[in-house]
Amino acid sequence: MNRRKIYTIILSTLSVLILGIIVWHVSSTSTKKTQAEAQQQVIKKKQTKKKLREKAPSPLNVKDDKHMVNLKDFKYNSASEKKKYPDLYKYPKAWIVDVS
Secondary structure (H helix, E strand, C coil), X not given: CCHHHHHHHHHHHHHHHHHHHHHHHHHHHXXXXXXXXXXXXXXXXXXXXXXXXXXXXXXXXXXXXXXXXXXXXXXXXCCCECCCCCCHHHCCCCCCCCCC
């Protein structure tokens, strides 16, 4: 073989090797970034769930209001408040707003 063919083979081999290293580096970097982003999303979801759990009312963290019937004594077919409900006939311009 002459020198020109040897140089061409060596140069081609080095080019392929360098290109392979570049591709491997780029793919591993993007994989690490993707994994870091996924971990951050998991942490955010856990923090959000924790905040919701802390704020969500439940029979364990709700205290009885002095104007409301005790939770132990409450029946669904009776009034939930101790005070009387307003008489809407006395307020002809009253309306009910749905906040949901």
